[in-house]
Amino acid sequence: MAISTSIPIIFEPASAPAPRARLRFNVERPLCIALLLSSMGMVGALTGATHRAATPEAEMRLPSIVTEGVLNLLGMLLVVMRWRRVVRAGRAAWPLVALTAFALFSSAWSVHPLLTLRRAALLLVSTAIACYMGERYSVEEFASLAARALCVFMLLTVFCRLVAPSYVVDEFGSWKGLSGYKNAFGEHMAVAVLLLLLVRFRSNWPRYFFLLLAVALLGLSRSVSSLLLCAAMIAVLPVLHFSRSPLPRRSLTYGISTAAVAAAAWWGATHWPMLFQALGRDPTLSGRTLLWLLVTPAVLRHPMLGYGYGSAFWAGLQGEALNIWTQSRWLAPRADNGYLDLCLDVGLVGASLLLFLWARALRRAIAFREFHEGAIALWPLAYLSFFALHGISESTLLSSGDLPFFVFSVLSISLMFRHPRTAPAHARFARHSGVPVSSR
Numbered sequence: 001m002a003i004s005t006s007i008p009i010i011f012e013p014a015s016a017p018a019p020r021a022r023l024r025f026n027v028e029r030p031l032c033i034a035l036l037l038s039s040m041g042m043v044g045a046l047t048g049a050t051h052r053a054a055t056p057e058a059e060m061r062l063p064s065i066v067t068e069g070v071l072n073l074l075g076m077l078l079v080v081m082r083w084r085r086v087v088r089a090g091r092a093a094w095p096l097v098a099l100t101a102f103a104l105f106s107s108a109w110s111v112h113p114l115l116t117l118r119r120a121a122l123l124l125v126s127t128a129i130a131c132y133m134g135e136r137y138s139v140e141e142f143a144s145l146a147a148r149a150l151c152v153f154m155l156l157t158v159f160c161r162l163v164a165p166s167y168v169v170d171e172f173g174s175w176k177g178l179s180g181y182k183n184a185f186g187e188h189m190a191v192a193v194l195l196l197l198l199v200r201f202r203s204n205w206p207r208y209f210f211l212l213l214a215v216a217l218l219g220l221s222r223s224v225s226s227l228l229l230c231a232a233m234i235a236v237l238p239v240l241h242f243s244r245s246p247l248p249r250r251s252l253t254y255g256i257s258t259a260a261v262a263a264a265a266w267w268g269a270t271h272w273p274m275l276f277q278a279l280g281r282d283p284t285l286s287g288r289t290l291l292w293l294l295v296t297p298a299v300l301r302h303p304m305l306g307y308g309y310g311s312a313f314w315a316g317l318q319g320e321a322l323n324i325w326t327q328s329r330w331l332a333p334r335a336d337n338g339y340l341d342l343c344l345d346v347g348l349v350g351a352s353l354l355l356f357l358w359a360r361a362l363r364r365a366i367a368f369r370e371f372h373e374g375a376i377a378l379w380p381l382a383y384l385s386f387f388a389l390h391g392i393s394e395s396t397l398l399s400s401g402d403l404p405f406f407v408f409s410v411l412s413i414s415l416m417f418r419h420p421r422t423a424p425a426h427a428r429f430a431r432h433s434g435v436p437v438s439s440r
Contacts (some may be wrong), residue, residue: 041259110308186223
């Protein structure tokens with residue numbers, strides 16, 4: 001059964017395009033949505049392949065390889081069609097290009113060179129497609145596109161739950177959706193909740209329907225980290241909104257926010273056993289804290305360059321990973337901490353490039369919030385914050401072709417290539433002083 005991807009979002013072209021442009025528009029948009037769905041792990045889930053983020057040596061079946069290969073090939077054709085502008089976008093977001101090149105070169109010192117080379121090649125393709133989308137679409141347009149993809153993803157998840165529950169629900173009763181495992185599904189639904197709170201549809205009832213569906217699916221995933229972080233980001237959104245208000249109201253907002261954070265921190269520090277019990281977790285975060293302590297010395301042994309991109313450190317029952325598994329009594333596929341895994345993969349050099357890229361994108365996101373009206377102006381800040389914080393509990397900071405890093409790449413490129421570095425002076429003055437400035 002084919003499900004239409006034409007969900008009514010506020011963004012539409014300003015004028016009717018020419019026939020050739022209309023044909024390209026009608027082909028390009030569904031292909032970009034298909035690429036986003038593939039980045040959520042849907043292809044691997046439907047073909048029965050192990051999700052690539054679940055294990056360091058993920059099983060990839062032929063249907064999954066062929067399907068994702070065709071999608072990536074079509075995506076690269078879009079890149080070739082606009083290669084001059086894609087190159088300019090890559091120059092604007094040079095830290096991302098440098099990080100991708102460094103990941104590729106890390107095969108020279110990787111403990112598993114072929115694995116690193118294969119996964120770095122996928123990262124290179126993903127980065128090229130991200131450069132295309134970031135150059136092709138503004139922040140608002142890409143938010144519209146991502147909202148469509150997430151709505152289609154939710155509908156397909158519910159449909160598969162009705163006809164083939166084993167594709168959607170794991171052996172413990174948690175919903176993994178079409179993402180391979182529950183934490184990835186929870187992360188996708190958390191992003192959907194944030195996005196649907198900020199994007200606008202032509203009609204409100206479809207947005208409310210999909211927003212409630214995303215909240216329900218987030219709860220069914222039982223992903224505690226995604227649920228808590230999503231709730232925290234929802235609480236922060238009003239603060240981000242009122243931070244654009246005139247100075248007196250802004251000061252009041254900051255004061256109330258500081259008091260609320262201090263009260264929450266005090267309550268958490270004094271009632272942490274009750275908090276962990278309510279969340280169904282132990283103080284070691286299901287063994288994560290012990291794993292982090294064991295991984296840290298391995299990071300310090302190769303601090304600058306790491307062990308090679310693509311979870312090369314964790315591949316194979318040998319080396320330092322075997323010692324960590326023996327001591328922790330847990331065959332962990334990764335460190336379950338994006339920053340530790342980032343240092344294991346590409347060392348402090350690669351981590352510095354990623355953090356520099358994030359800081360540049362954050363600066364542009366602040367300017368975007370100052371210069372643009374409406375709730376969608378908060379989307380870049382909200383996602384960049386979510387991406388950085390979620391990396392504490394999940395290894396998604398530099399995953400080739402996965403949704404979190406892919407959206408981060410597109411958003412960063414769009415902010416750097418299509419939007420001004422700072423808001424005009426008269427707009428900033430009007431925003432902070434409350435004095436209206438006439439438009440010209």
